[in-house]
Amino acid sequence: MEPRSAHRYPFQPIERLESELAANLPAVDVAPEILHRAMHRAIFAGGKRIRPRVLLTVAAACGAPGSDLAIRAACAIEYVHAASLVHDDLPCFDDADERRGQPTLHRVYGEAMAVLAGDALLARAFEVLSGAPKHARRALKIVHLFSRATGTTHGLIGGQGLEESIVEPGSHDAKTRAQALLALPPDDLDRYHAMKTVALFRLATESGAIAGGAKDPAPWAEVGNYLGLAYKLLDDLGATRGRAPDSEALRAAFADKRARLEALLDTAWTLGSAQASDPRPLRELLEPIRGYIAEADAG
Numbered sequence: 001m002e003p004r005s006a007h008r009y010p011f012q013p014i015e016r017l018e019s020e021l022a023a024n025l026p027a028v029d030v031a032p033e034i035l036h037r038a039m040h041r042a043i044f045a046g047g048k049r050i051r052p053r054v055l056l057t058v059a060a061a062c063g064a065p066g067s068d069l070a071i072r073a074a075c076a077i078e079y080v081h082a083a084s085l086v087h088d089d090l091p092c093f094d095d096a097d098e099r100r101g102q103p104t105l106h107r108v109y110g111e112a113m114a115v116l117a118g119d120a121l122l123a124r125a126f127e128v129l130s131g132a133p134k135h136a137r138r139a140l141k142i143v144h145l146f147s148r149a150t151g152t153t154h155g156l157i158g159g160q161g162l163e164e165s166i167v168e169p170g171s172h173d174a175k176t177r178a179q180a181l182l183a184l185p186p187d188d189l190d191r192y193h194a195m196k197t198v199a200l201f202r203l204a205t206e207s208g209a210i211a212g213g214a215k216d217p218a219p220w221a222e223v224g225n226y227l228g229l230a231y232k233l234l235d236d237l238g239a240t241r242g243r244a245p246d247s248e249a250l251r252a253a254f255a256d257k258r259a260r261l262e263a264l265l266d267t268a269w270t271l272g273s274a275q276a277s278d279p280r281p282l283r284e285l286l287e288p289i290r291g292y293i294a295e296a297d298a299g
Helices: 015-023 033-043 050-061 067-088 105-109 113-129 133-150 156-166 174-182 186-195 197-211 218-239 248-275 280-298
Strands: none
Touching: 015 033, 015 050, 015 067, 015 197, 033 067, 033 105, 033 113, 033 218, 050 067, 050 218, 050 280, 067 113, 067 133, 067 156, 067 197, 105 113, 113 133, 133 174, 133 197, 156 174, 156 186, 156 197, 174 186, 174 248, 186 197, 186 218, 218 248, 218 280, 248 280
16 A cells, blocks of 8 residues: 555656656557556656655765666666556555546556556566666666565565455455554564565665665665655655644644654664765755655644
C-alpha cells in the first residue's frame, strides 16, 4: 500500500529529470502503442519525484551533481516507484479507482495492460541503468541495489507478499488492508515498512552515493532509512494539512508525529552531512520540508 493523497509538497519540478524520464521511455507512437501510452501515463500522472530528488541530492552532496549515471539512476527509481503504485492499485490488491485524484491505470487501460505497464517499467529501469557505458562498474553496483530493493527478501515484491500473507482472502480494499497491517506485531510492521516505503529511500541514498563517487556508500543507506521513515510521517501530516485537530487526543497525536518527524530529519542531516563532501544540497532538500512542517502546524 502507498498513500494516494494529492496534497502538494514544497518542491518544484526538476526540468532535466522530467525531460529524461520521457526520453528514456519508448515513444507512444511505437508499437505496442497502447502499452507505451500506459507507461507514459503512469510516469506523468502527478508524481512528486521525491525518491529521484533524494538520489540526485545525495549524488550532488558526494560531488557529482547532474552526472549521467545519477540521472539514469533517478529515472530508474521513479520507474520502479511508479510500477509499484500501478501494481498496488490492481483489483487483485487494493482495487483502487483513483490515485492523485485521477483514475488508476487499470481503470483507463484495463487490468491486463496495467500489469504489463508495471512490468515494463520495472524492466525499463534496469535497461536505463545498464546503458551507462562510462560508469559500467558503478552502474553494476547500482543494478545490484535495485535488484535487492525490488526483490523478495528485502524489497517491494517481498513486502507485497507479506501483505498478501496477512490479509483475509478476497480482501481487495485499501482500508481493510491497512487495518490488517496495523494489527501486526511492531517488529513485523517495521519489517513490512522496511521492505516497501523505506526500501526505496535506502535505494535512493545509496545509489546516489555510488553515482556521486562516494568511497563508502554504505553509510548513506542509513540516511535513507531515516528519510523513508520521515516520509511516512510527512505524508500523514500532509493528509491533515489545513485541518485543525478537533480533540485533545488528536492534537497530541499530531504533535507527537511532528516531533518524531523533526527528530528523523535531524538524524538524517547529522548522518548525511558527516558523509557529504558538500552538505549544501542536503540542506537544500531538508529546509523546504521543515518549512512545510511549520505551515502544517500553523494550519
